[in-house]
Each structure stands twice: as structure tokens, then as C-alpha cells.
Amino acid sequence: xxxxxxxxxxxxxxxxxxxxxxxxxxxxxxxxxxxxxAVRRTLESGRVTYWSRSRQCFWVKGETSGHVQKLVEMRIxxxxxxxxxxxxxxxxxxxxxxxxxxxxxxxxGQEVEIMSPIEGDLG
Amino acid sequence: xxxxxxxxxxxxxxxxxxxxxxxxxxxxxxxxxxxxxAVRRTLESGRVTYWSRSRQCFWVKGETSGHVQKLVEMRIxxxxxxxxxxxxxxxxxxxxxxxxxxxxxxxxGQEVEIMSPIEGDLG
Numbered sequence: 001x002x003x004x005x006x007x008x009x010x011x012x013x014x015x016x017x018x019x020x021x022x023x024x025x026x027x028x029x030x031x032x033x034x035x036x037x038a039v040r041r042t043l044e045s046g047r048v049t050y051w052s053r054s055r056q057c058f059w060v061k062g063e064t065s066g067h068v069q070k071l072v073e074m075r076i077x078x079x080x081x082x083x084x085x086x087x088x089x090x091x092x093x094x095x096x097x098x099x100x101x102x103x104x105x106x107x108x109g110q111e112v113e114i115m116s117p118i119e120g121d122l123g
Numbered sequence: 124x125x126x127x128x129x130x131x132x133x134x135x136x137x138x139x140x141x142x143x144x145x146x147x148x149x150x151x152x153x154x155x156x157x158x159x160x161a162v163r164r165t166l167e168s169g170r171v172t173y174w175s176r177s178r179q180c181f182w183v184k185g186e187t188s189g190h191v192q193k194l195v196e197m198r199i200x201x202x203x204x205x206x207x208x209x210x211x212x213x214x215x216x217x218x219x220x221x222x223x224x225x226x227x228x229x230x231x232g233q234e235v236e237i238m239s240p241i242e243g244d245l246g
Contacts, residue, residue: 026149077224101200
């Protein structure tokens, strides 16, 4: 059946969590939020677009940094309340210039940094 | 520094999204929620434990189904408001008996089922 973004189950702020995964490596890059319009814009433009809760505006990933996410495929989960976007990520996904936002591992009760910032701009 | 689950940034319900990823294949299996106690229990027990919003109780993944998630590593994101758990998943992660909850892809504007339920119980 045809997909209608309005049929996803949004929270009381009208948002669903969106997980971005590198389509080639499988690495989980980041998690952000989408409303129905962000889902629609992402599908129509092929550029992953989130809703910024802090700035209350659409956030076309990489629009200012150049670290864009080209949509390879969007998937939805069984409960229709979470979105997975498989992407081609240009440069780092994280604002700290690391490839992934999940660069802190918990090992033996300690926080361990397992990823360094990318040097220069590979965007 | 030593990790304290209370230092994560929980939402107004006291929860953070937790993404479960197959540690071996990289497949994203599911997304659920954890409160600080669920984070602590997961780290202490090595069994991934969520907080069920619908039932308002701890949810030791696989406790009834046998489809347990053995924790390989927990990671936190740059904003400390999302958790990634790398797991060894026994059998299907999804309650529909599919390996992953993200079995519906959006292709050419249509919803396409890309994964079948696992036959029998491989738990």
C-alpha cells in the first residue's frame, strides 16, 4: 500500500526517533527526531531531514556543515513509532567531527572514548 | 571517569531511547526505552533490560520469550541522551518473530516487507 507519513505513531510532540545507519558499513551514526513533514521531506528530497527540538525548525542534515546524509532507504519498525534511515554519510555525522555520535563506550564501569575526531574536513 | 547512569539526560518521563544492534552483523534490531535503573541493571546483569512504557515495568528482554539480548557493549552518544547497545541476540528481536523490528522498507512510495518471520523457535 502507498506510504503516508501521517500513519506513523508520533509522540505528544509529534515526533518519532530516527536512527541513521551507514548503509555501507552498518555503523550506527546518530539518533535524532522527525515529525511527519520531516519524514515526507526526507523521502521526497533524498536528503535526510530532521526536526530540531532545540531550534524548533527543520534541520537538513549537513546544510551548514556539508556533512550531508543521502538517503539510501527508510525503514519503519513494527510499532510504526521509530524510523531507521540507511544513509550515505559525507564526512562525520557528529557535530564533534567524529564519524558517529556514539564514540563513548562503557567498559569496566568507565567511559572510554573509542573514536577520534576526523582531521581536516572530509565532507 | 566512572560511569554514573544518573548523568545521562533523560526526557520528562525519565527515559532515553536505546537502540539495539547485533554486535556481529551490525543489523539494527530494535529501539526501546531505558530509565536510569534499566541502564544500571543492563550494565550489572549483562542482560539488556528496558523500561516498558505500556506496562510501566522493567522488561528484561527475552525473559518470557527466551529471545534474550546479551550485552556486548553499551555506548552513549555525544549529547548523553541516547544509548546504543551492542548485543548477542538469541533468535528474533521482534515480537512478530522477525530478526529485526525494522522489516518494513519504503520503496517507490510503497511499504515493502523485506524480512520474514523466523520459522520455529531458534531462541
